[in-house]
Amino acid sequence: xxxxxxxxxxxxxxxxxxxxxxxxxxxxxxxxxxxxxxxxxxxxxxxxxxxxxxxxxxxxxxxxxxxxxxxxxxxxxxxxxxxxxxxxxxxxxxxxxxxxxxxxxxxxxxxxxxxxxxxxxxxxxxxxxxxxxxxxxxxxxxxxxxxxxxxxxxxxxxxxxxxxxxxxxxxxxxxxxxxxxxxxxxxxxxxxxxxxxxxxxxxxxxxxxxxxxxxxxxxxxxxxxxxxxxxxxxxxxxxxxxxxxxxxxxxxxxxxxx
Numbered sequence: 016x017x018x019x020x021x022x023x024x025x026x027x028x029x030x031x032x033x034x035x036x037x038x039x040x041x042x043x044x045x046x047x048x049x050x051x052x053x054x055x056x057x058x059x060x061x062x063x064x065x066x067x068x069x070x071x072x073x074x075x076x077x078x079x080x081x082x083x084x085x086x087x088x089x090x091x092x093x094x095x096x097x098x099x100x101x102x103x104x105x106x107x108x109x110x111x112x113x114x115x116x117x118x119x120x121x122x123x124x125x126x127x128x129x130x131x132x133x134x135x136x137x138x139x140x141x142x143x144x145x146x147x148x149x150x151x152x153x154x155x156x157x158x159x160x161x162x163x164x165x166x167x168x169x170x171x172x173x174x175x176x177x178x179x180x181x182x183x184x185x186x187x188x189x190x191x192x193x194x195x196x197x198x199x200x201x202x203x204x205x206x207x208x209x210x211x212x213x214x215x216x217x218x219x220x221x222x223x224x225x226x227x228x229x230x231x232x233x234x235x236x237x238x239x240x241x242x243x244x245x246x247x248x249x250x251x252x253x254x255x256x257x258x259x260x261x262x263x264x265x266x267x268x269x270x271x272x273x
Contacts, residue, residue: 024049026242027056029250039076041251045258051082051240066105067257081238084112085137091119100130112137112166116145133192140171141206148175149182164191173201174209183229194242195200197221213245215253217260224264
């Protein structure tokens with residue numbers, strides 16, 4: 016679960032074709048307790064009672080809920096934002112991975128301060144009109160509350176041409192969460208082809224070892240959550256290979272630092 020002091024977890028979007036009970040079982044099979052919950056496994060419109068029941072399922076299985084998302088914030092409206100923060104508060108999520116618009120950020124910051132729940136803005140690559148790159152997120156939040164930060168998706172960031180290691184360094188304490196994946200063709204000029212080149216972590220061209228080394232160097236204390244978007248009907252074999260590779264890298268880094 017930990018290697019070189021980095022927590023490896025799962026973005027439950029990886030299990031989007033499966034009900035919550037199976038998502039929990041597969042997370043445990045991967046040997047990690049850390050889970051970021053997508054709303055397919057706990058709908059945003061759940062009642063308090065439904066949230067409580069779901070949280071009990073997670074906790075009874077030994078799952079540690081590290082956040083939720085990605086949650087869209089496209090309405091500059093108190094009621095819409097409060098409902099989502101109440102959902103996160105009820106479930107005990109310390110962090111919301113989010114896809115906001117620029118216009119909603121000042122209002123989001125107000126709720127971050129009120130609820131003490133972090134907002135990690137997800138970079139979504141060339142097709143994202145709001146926050147395509149880690150740098151676009153960092154520029155937007157640089158003067159905001161420190162709990163307003165970045166969820167860096169290394170696959171999407173690579174497709175924009177961003178230097179992944181330098182982006183981590185630039186983010187520093189604003190890096191609140193990370194989505195891990197690997198791409199065989201990250202720099203294809205056709206962003207769709209690049210996106211669709213996802214492979215098991217370690218089989219692509221992203222600098223995974225260098226990424227983890229930089230996370231260790233900056234003493235990153237968030238999670239690196241595997242977001243496995245391929246083979247949705249049978250994700251576990253590839254996810255196991257991805258975890259084995261990431262654990263191997265972290266083990267090597269820990270050994271070299273000893």
